[in-house]
Amino acid sequence: MMAQELLRCEHVSKSYWDGNHDLQVLQDVNLSLNDGELLAIVGSSGSGKSTLLHCMGGLDQPSSGTILFRGQDIAKWSPRALADWRNQQLGFIYQFHHLLPEFTALENVAMPLLIQGQSAQQARVRATELLERVGLAQRGTHRPAELSGGERQRVAIARALANKPALILADEPTGNLDDESAQQVLQLMRELNAEMQTCFVIVTHDQQLAASLPRQVVLQQGELQPQQVVS
Template sequence: MTQELLRCEHVSKSYWDGNHDLQVLQDVNLALQDGELLAIVGSSGSGKSTLLHCMGGLDQPTSGQIFFRGQNIAKWSPRALADWRNQQLGFIYQFHHLLPEFTALENVAMPMLIQGTSAQQARARAADLLERVGLAERGSHRPAELSGGERQRVAIARALANKPALILADEPTGNLDDESAQQVMQLMLDLNAEMQTCFVIVTHDQALAASLPRQVSLQQGQLQPNKVTK
């Protein structure tokens, strides 16, 4: 039986633009279960990335609360939040954000080294993850020597490095051609099934979202009713 992993309760977010408050999120309520696959769909400017940043503790809601396994993350210290992000969350972005001076294997190992894992163990797990994403022979290559799809697969491997409970992916296929996008999407689906890691995938691509079992739509900062597609 699955358990609740993360919950947003009445989350709103606004920014002061110099003249007035710009409302980005309005009273968002959302619950995630362990191992779930969720697509958050919406047009550019609908608040998708802001919601993802609040869910990952990278931004604070103006009002409302976010709970992880029943704990209010707003009550955690900056150090506790940083440790939580390192150990329980993985982030994937439209642009891979790999460190250009390091190899694929070193990029994947980095979160484990930050956590305090020994170099030997980190390299061994990084090699295993690269094999799982189909890049066993590319570990010694730097990002500039990889294709766009390969770089994104390295980014996925890096996000999984510390065996997180939750992966937050912001337009992970938005910078890829159609074939590479399909490969990366299928990889995330396979890894979810294999590892039971929860994936939340923000996208404006309706076809991509339709491949996930659950969708929610964000329109002008407001969450619309869930749509079950499978």
């Protein structure tokens, strides 16, 4: 069965006005993703990786070009439709976990489900299942400050998967971890990608990490390089 296209960037450019002139961050980026893919976007600091990820997730708008999700132009959606799409179809993972410090691991994972309108019981059951899957079944009552860096990132991964999204966008998800924890988190994402057939896009400056994934694209000074390296 042929893979279905999930998301496409068509001629996406992005610039910011810095007070004196336009700062070009992305230049004519063309990229397509299929259901269930595992992709690394690799580039040095300042190459535009995070900006591209934010455009793909509807958190920022391109200055020109189009982002299509299952063939639909997300720029044409209302703010409410865009927010619902992010809640239901996307999951986000950041270098710094962005967990809510006053809530437990279980409550953090359940939060997207409660926002979606699920009952507290339904959200608790799903969150418990996900914490078990990421190896933190015994840590659900702990708050982020009581968890290690690797554990916090695994909670963030569980939270990103709460609503069974089609696409996970991960911005330097191992950048704040020691080597052992980074390898564990990367392996977990690879396993979840295979098990759940959720598409993962991992932005990283780590070429070794990128080389371990099935597909890479390279972003240099806002331009996507034509070569794609397959491991």
